[in-house]
Amino acid sequence: MKRERIFAYFSVLIASDFLLIFSRSFFNLSSIMTASVHALFVLFMMIISAIYFKRLLKLNLMLLAVNVTYVLTAFLYGTEPFKQWFDQSVFVGQFGGSILLKMIAAVLIALLLIAVFGSFEKSYLMMGNLKVKADRMGWLGIDHQKISWGKLAVISAVLISLGTFLGTVVTVTGFTFVRNIDGLLSLLPFVLIFALGNSLFEGILYRNTIIASLTSVLDKNDVVILGAIFFGVAHYFGAPGGPLGVAMSGVLGWYLCRSMIETKGLFT
DSSP states (O other): OHHHHHHHHHHHHHHTTHHHHHHHHHOOOOHHHHHHHHHHHHHHHHHHHHHHOGGGHHHHHHHHHHHHHHHHHHHHHTSHHHHHHSOTTSHHHHHHHHHHHHHHHHHHHHHHHHHHHSSTTTTTOSOOOTTSBOOOBGGGTBOTTSSBHHHHHHHHHHHHHHHHHIIIIIIIHOOOTTTSHHHHHHHHHHHHHHHHHHHHHHHIIIIIHHHHHHTTTSOHHHHHHHHHHHHHHTTTTSSSOHHHHHHHHHHHHHHHHHHHHHHTSSOO
């Protein structure tokens, strides 16, 4: 069991963006080449799990699938039609194109989840029971069974949306509230749409894959930590990025994984 647990952590670390971060730091590889090499590493981990850690085979299959979608989206991103349709010099083109690619990846992963685990419920693609009361999360000031995930979802939605709005619009576009308030307000509908889509698609890619694969294999604490790692490292090149972005996204990933496991659904 201990070896299986260690291998699960190692598999998630290999499948996360650590190799991408390393390659961009020390090598000048194209995005599609980096994604392809990354997928080969994950394939190797899947072969090992098939031989020695059969209970982790589904995990590594899903991790491989996610990395294959990286190859696909990197290829689509570099095509001329994509560059023509989504002008990377403007906010809507840049983020609209990015969300479209994530949607394609998420749909493919969702279909594979249903095929592998046999149902929407086992894939955690249901809405979930929002009346379930949250277990204790002391560092957030949440006592055991004191507040429902439905109420927490509303509070979280406001805070996360505000954070996404500030991080995406202000950090990425360089807007300031005083000088660019008109332009900022004109982007608000797009930001909200992109944020909602991004949240759903990233949930499927980075949390459903981990949770559906591991809830019957590892302890809940390990599952949420692994989900936090996978989700957090994926935001190294985000806004904000770097170690701070990884830490912030990791904490958010931990919280969202807890909500999914306890409500048995995606939409909290």
